[in-house]
Amino acid sequence: MTFDTTLIISQLFNGLVWGIVLGLLAMGLTIIFGMMGVINFAHGALYLVGAYSAYTSIMACTQWMGAATGSFWIALVAAPIAVGLIGMVVEFFLLRRMYEREIIYQFLLTFGLTLVIQELVTIIWGGMPRSFPTPDLLQGVVDLGFMLYPKYRLFVLILTPLIMLAVWLLLVKTRYGAIIRAGTEDRDMVNLLGINVRRVFTVVFSIGAAMAGLAGVLAGPIIGSIQPDLGNSVLLASFVVVVVGGLGSFTGAIAGAILVGLVKAVTSMLWAEASNAIVFALMAVVLVFMPQGLLGKR
Amino acid sequence: MLQVEAIHSYYGESYVVQGISMVLKEGEILTLLGRNGAGKTTTLRSIVGLKPPRRGKIVFMGREITRMKPFEVARLGIAMVPEERRIFSSLTVEENLKIGIQKGRVGRWTLESVQKLFPILRERRHHRGNQLSGGEQQILAIARALMGNPKFLILDEPSEGLAPLIIKLIAETIKSLSTEGMTILLVEQNVEMTLQIAHRHYVLDQGKIIYSDTNEGLKNNREIRDRYLSV
Ligand SMILES: Nc1ncnc2c1ncn2[C@@H]1O[C@H](COP(=O)(O)OP(=O)(O)OP(=O)(O)O)[C@@H](O)[C@H]1O
Ligand SMILES: [Mg+2]
Numbered sequence: 001m002t003f004d005t006t007l008i009i010s011q012l013f014n015g016l017v018w019g020i021v022l023g024l025l026a027m028g029l030t031i032i033f034g035m036m037g038v039i040n041f042a043h044g045a046l047y048l049v050g051a052y053s054a055y056t057s058i059m060a061c062t063q064w065m066g067a068a069t070g071s072f073w074i075a076l077v078a079a080p081i082a083v084g085l086i087g088m089v090v091e092f093f094l095l096r097r098m099y100e101r102e103i104i105y106q107f108l109l110t111f112g113l114t115l116v117i118q119e120l121v122t123i124i125w126g127g128m129p130r131s132f133p134t135p136d137l138l139q140g141v142v143d144l145g146f147m148l149y150p151k152y153r154l155f156v157l158i159l160t161p162l163i164m165l166a167v168w169l170l171l172v173k174t175r176y177g178a179i180i181r182a183g184t185e186d187r188d189m190v191n192l193l194g195i196n197v198r199r200v201f202t203v204v205f206s207i208g209a210a211m212a213g214l215a216g217v218l219a220g221p222i223i224g225s226i227q228p229d230l231g232n233s234v235l236l237a238s239f240v241v242v243v244v245g246g247l248g249s250f251t252g253a254i255a256g257a258i259l260v261g262l263v264k265a266v267t268s269m270l271w272a273e274a275s276n277a278i279v280f281a282l283m284a285v286v287l288v289f290m291p292q293g294l295l296g297k298r
Numbered sequence: 299m300l301q302v303e304a305i306h307s308y309y310g311e312s313y314v315v316q317g318i319s320m321v322l323k324e325g326e327i328l329t330l331l332g333r334n335g336a337g338k339t340t341t342l343r344s345i346v347g348l349k350p351p352r353r354g355k356i357v358f359m360g361r362e363i364t365r366m367k368p369f370e371v372a373r374l375g376i377a378m379v380p381e382e383r384r385i386f387s388s389l390t391v392e393e394n395l396k397i398g399i400q401k402g403r404v405g406r407w408t409l410e411s412v413q414k415l416f417p418i419l420r421e422r423r424h425h426r427g428n429q430l431s432g433g434e435q436q437i438l439a440i441a442r443a444l445m446g447n448p449k450f451l452i453l454d455e456p457s458e459g460l461a462p463l464i465i466k467l468i469a470e471t472i473k474s475l476s477t478e479g480m481t482i483l484l485v486e487q488n489v490e491m492t493l494q495i496a497h498r499h500y501v502l503d504q505g506k507i508i509y510s511d512t513n514e515g516l517k518n519n520r521e522i523r524d525r526y527l528s529v
Contacts, residue, residue: 175399178389182386184388185386
């Protein structure tokens with residue numbers, strides 16, 4: 001294989017990795033939107049918190065346990081849980097009050113949260129970029145036969161689909177998942193069957209938030225350094241993914257994410273300056289030819 | 299079992315339930331009859347907590363439930379089969395049934411026993427809610443309500459739009475549930491059907507109960523039937 005094809009393939013792999021991280025975010029957005037009808041503008045901020053809390057947990061662990069190799073793995077579990085708890089608090093104390101009101105209040109609340117969270121992150125961690133370490137175990141590259149590829153990215157490429165699969169199975173195969181889907185259709189009826197739909201909402205929002213947090217942790221070593229405006233571009237990109245994939249469609253979110261990742265990777269090889277704009281062009285093209293998105297219903 | 303004491307319910311300014319009182323005894327089948335728009339559905343919605351009354355009181359098995367949330371009311375053992383059936387259309391028949399399960403309420407009704415009562419639900423267990431006929435949806439709605447092992451079952455016009463054969467099946471089911479001790483509140487337009495199975499009747503007009511009688515009494519009262527209950 002020539003040098004060039006290897007480069008192209010590794011770029012495509014990068015696109016896939018990025019796409020799949022976006023997919024995790026988009027899936028969280030989709031669950032929250034599908035069940036609760038809430039468009040969560042705070043999703044990027046939750047991703048941000050995921051990345052920073054993982055960073056802190058890695059630093060703290062490393063300090064306590066010396067150069068502990070396990071610190072990333074602790075962060076990988078702890079940060080999504082922390083973000084999930086934040087999601088729970090946000091839903092329970094704030095978002096809950098907005099359901100009965102006009103949709104603009106939800107926008108204002110979730111958008112306002114983004115600003116508050118971003119500001120808090122700046123106050124706590126400072127505005128300067130912080131370098132996010134790659135876990136020791138996943139340093140270096142693997143020989144795939146046809147090319148060398150960073151171990152960590154390969155790990156993300158394997159782990160993320162497994163997590164998506166787990167969430168999908170939860171939603172499709174379990175009774176709790178059936179309750180969530182039923183709640184999307186008819187809240188009152190679910191209530192009439194003795195189920196506290198409000199509590200289900202809290203859990204759903206928390207799951208979506210945890211997924212954003214997880215995406216933040218996973219993205220950390222890929223982007224290498226984190227800063228307080230990290231969530232903004234990611235929020236925009238995951239909205240594009242959701243629109244391209246089809247609003248409310250699960251498989252659509254994943255397909256859209258992979259497509260966006262790949263298109264971005266290809267453009268960054270051919271015309272790097274346009275790699276961000278092209279994503280929006282893609283969205284426009286999809287919307288012109290398939291107004292419901294790739295896999296949207298109706 | 300259930301006492302409804304002078305409840306008043308509104309939709310905004312529109313005064314729909316104007317001081318309704320009822321008493322239900324354990325194991326009996328009571329009907330609420332009346333023309334379109336009389337306020338039957340609203341009365342039911344007030345009982346189950348979907349439309350809490352502005353004034354008045356509702357007591358179930360000695361506990362006041364007037365301001366309880368629908369899920370709390372359901373957990374006490376009150377199940378409602380709503381007028382529109384409200385099957386979850388994207389869920390399978392079996393998933394619809396499983397959602398009816400309440401952890402705290404186990405008893406005679408399980409997935410197996412409702413499938414035995416209505417074999418069609420076993421045959422169609424992998425079909426989605428939106429693939430069912432009206433009759434099948436009604437049967438599923440009743441079965442889903444039973445899955446929570448309620449003590450008190452509320453049915454809002456179960457015979458509406460259904461073929462005579464299915465109406466007969468539903469009437470028989472209601473009758474046999476009641477002989478097993480279930481208390482039933484039945485809202486119907488189909489007076490003939492209720493005369494075959496009910497113990498007592500209330501007739502509602504413009505938000506007020508204007509007549510109440512035993513089954514025999516209503517059977518023999520042509521005047522009420524012609525005036526308030528003819529279609
Ligand atoms: N959501 C609502 N908002 C405003 N008014 C309503 C609403 N639901 C019902 N109403 C009005 O309240 C009155 C009583 O309605 P309700 O549904 O209780 O009657 P019903 O006796 O069940 O009638 P039907 O036999 O047609 O089901 C009607 O005049 C109806 O128009
Ligand atoms: Mg009605």
